[in-house]
Amino acid sequence: MFYQTSIKTVCVAAVTFGLIAYAMLGGYFAREIVIEIALLAMLAIALDFLAGYGGMISLCHGAIYGVGAYIFGATTALSGTDPWLAALAAIAGTALFGWIVGAITANVGGIFFIMATLAFGQMAYVIVFESRALGGDDGLAGVGRFDLSAVGVNLNDSLQFALLCVAGMLLAYMVAATVLRSSFGRTLSGIHANEDRMQALGLSVRTHKANAFAISGAIAGAAGMLAAQHTQYISPEYLVWTLSGEALVVVILGGIGTLAGPVVGAALLVTLEHFIGGYTDRWHMFIGAILIVAVMAGRRGLFGEIEHRLSRRSETKTEAGIHA
Amino acid sequence: MLEVRNLCKNFGGLAVAKNISLSLKKGERRVVLGPNGAGKTTLFNLLAGTLTPTSGSIILGGRNITRAPVEKRARLGLARSYQKNNLFEGLTVRENLGLAATTASGRTASLRCCAHDGAEMQDIIAEVAEQVGLSDSLDKPVSSCPYGNRRQLEVGLALAARPKLLLMDEPTSGVGPNMIDAFDKLIHALPRDLTMLIIEHDFDLGFNVADSITVLNYGEVVFEGSPEATRQSREVKEIYLGDWNHA
Numbered sequence A: 001m002f003y004q005t006s007i008k009t010v011c012v013a014a015v016t017f018g019l020i021a022y023a024m025l026g027g028y029f030a031r032e033i034v035i036e037i038a039l040l041a042m043l044a045i046a047l048d049f050l051a052g053y054g055g056m057i058s059l060c061h062g063a064i065y066g067v068g069a070y071i072f073g074a075t076t077a078l079s080g081t082d083p084w085l086a087a088l089a090a091i092a093g094t095a096l097f098g099w100i101v102g103a104i105t106a107n108v109g110g111i112f113f114i115m116a117t118l119a120f121g122q123m124a125y126v127i128v129f130e131s132r133a134l135g136g137d138d139g140l141a142g143v144g145r146f147d148l149s150a151v152g153v154n155l156n157d158s159l160q161f162a163l164l165c166v167a168g169m170l171l172a173y174m175v176a177a178t179v180l181r182s183s184f185g186r187t188l189s190g191i192h193a194n195e196d197r198m199q200a201l202g203l204s205v206r207t208h209k210a211n212a213f214a215i216s217g218a219i220a221g222a223a224g225m226l227a228a229q230h231t232q233y234i235s236p237e238y239l240v241w242t243l244s245g246e247a248l249v250v251v252i253l254g255g256i257g258t259l260a261g262p263v264v265g266a267a268l269l270v271t272l273e274h275f276i277g278g279y280t281d282r283w284h285m286f287i288g289a290i291l292i293v294a295v296m297a298g299r300r301g302l303f304g305e306i307e308h309r310l311s312r313r314s315e316t317k318t319e320a321g322i323h324a
Numbered sequence B: 001m002l003e004v005r006n007l008c009k010n011f012g013g014l015a016v017a018k019n020i021s022l023s024l025k026k027g028e029r030r031v032v033l034g035p036n037g038a039g040k041t042t043l044f045n046l047l048a049g050t051l052t053p054t055s056g057s058i059i060l061g062g063r064n065i066t067r068a069p070v071e072k073r074a075r076l077g078l079a080r081s082y083q084k085n086n087l088f089e090g091l092t093v094r095e096n097l098g099l100a101a102t103t104a105s106g107r108t109a110s111l112r113c114c115a116h117d118g119a120e121m122q123d124i125i126a127e128v129a130e131q132v133g134l135s136d137s138l139d140k141p142v143s144s145c146p147y148g149n150r151r152q153l154e155v156g157l158a159l160a161a162r163p164k165l166l167l168m169d170e171p172t173s174g175v176g177p178n179m180i181d182a183f184d185k186l187i188h189a190l191p192r193d194l195t196m197l198i199i200e201h202d203f204d205l206g207f208n209v210a211d212s213i214t215v216l217n218y219g220e221v222v223f224e225g226s227p228e229a230t231r232q233s234r235e236v237k238e239i240y241l242g243d244w245n246h247a
């Protein structure tokens, strides 16, 4: 069950402020890193919501992210749709995609669930790859960005765009946290703990799982929608299944079923990638080693471990609500 | 309240329910007896919907639920406790009872409010915890609770659903005499309009709480009658090979 503990609040706030400071003090390159972290964190939050709290380990979240990017990118690039409308379409479309995957896979358990979600992701990839209208293999350029000039924000400025992505990450966290604290979220944790008992108590498990998948899909789709605005270019690369794997790595590294973990994990992974990557091309090996340690040592991930130690020391769970 | 007609269930060639018919009036407390493997749990699975019968019908409160899914039956007021504890592991006793009470009340969809923490559900949690003797353990994780407490919680989850028809599968299995007494008191304190079907291995307890008794053997109803009549039945005595008086 999810509780917005003060440790979570502090950690998410610390990463957020760190990202803002880095974006403001650093140059263009720093802002690229901040954007990468924020969008990966959003995707990982979406996945942790579903996997960590609902027990549904999806391997199609990368594809959902890509579908979000494509709906936004294709509608703005091909038909010049208003970016706000396109964003709404991307979020609604990915929610629907998630809902369908969730409804179909609701009765599938364990490894077969993982494979089924992977298959859905691959289907989306192939459809995009083969589609001439969507630019096929070459992708599409000319993707728009939000127009925030009315409030004095220029998103063509790298700093302001980076800050938008950080805001997106924070919003994704707050939406996920609010839902997890609600009746819906508690019920989702109940399914995770004992699906059969929930059904015996009168819950339509399939519907609930599908709805959870839809919410998670919408968050992943929102991340993809921002990613398309970032690069202003979309290609099937956005739907490649390895992104789903990367999201899962982030969730495990940060701490599955902690929600704050994905934020910490994304910051950690991308930072390592860039800084170790600066010294050696073999950074994957280092990440691999760190992941093995994270999994072996208590299976809690970095944030999970911190939370575990601190909460054992204090033994008093304070519930600070950042979502009023 | 509950009408079961000619219910049959075969697993391949094995008939584990043979032409079971029974009828429970509203508020009736029926105890199901029968030796190991008689088909008692199978009967519960058929009633609750985790198994579909090969033939026959089940009518609950006037509705034919023979093929209705598990959750539909639960929403019509059927709740069950299991022979083997079937809890929400990893959560506290309070969270367990909260999930049961809220899920059964159908308030699972809100994305903003948390009915689980609301006063109404907390009242049910407190009341059920009191009934099953878990008031002092509410904030313990179930994984750290001793077996007896877990058994109490198993029954508590069914009670928290506020059912109209309660199926309990050997609620006192594996617990000591103190807890059997406590369970006896619990049953007597429950509202008289709650219909109950209880599988029980403890005869004294069974006779004590029952309005009527059904005896199953090899998937068949071999006896039905009052506790007094059951005590005196030769047929029932033979099934249990006479070790009945010392039980």
Ligand SMILES: Nc1ncnc2c1ncn2[C@@H]1O[C@H](COP(=O)(O)OP(=O)(O)OP(=O)(O)O)[C@@H](O)[C@H]1O
Pocket: B011, B014, B016, B034, B035, B036, B037, B038, B039, B040, B041, B042, B043, B083
């Ligand atoms: N899924 C199944 N597949 C095949 N046979 C089964 C299945 N479930 C139960 N059985 C068989 O059905 C018979 C009745 O089992 P059931 O569990 O209903 O008995 P019971 O009366 O509850 O016994 P106990 O007192 O030991 O709990 C047993 O012979 C059992 O082996």
Ligand SMILES: [Mg+2]
Pocket: B040, B041, B042, B083, B169
């Ligand atoms: Mg049994």
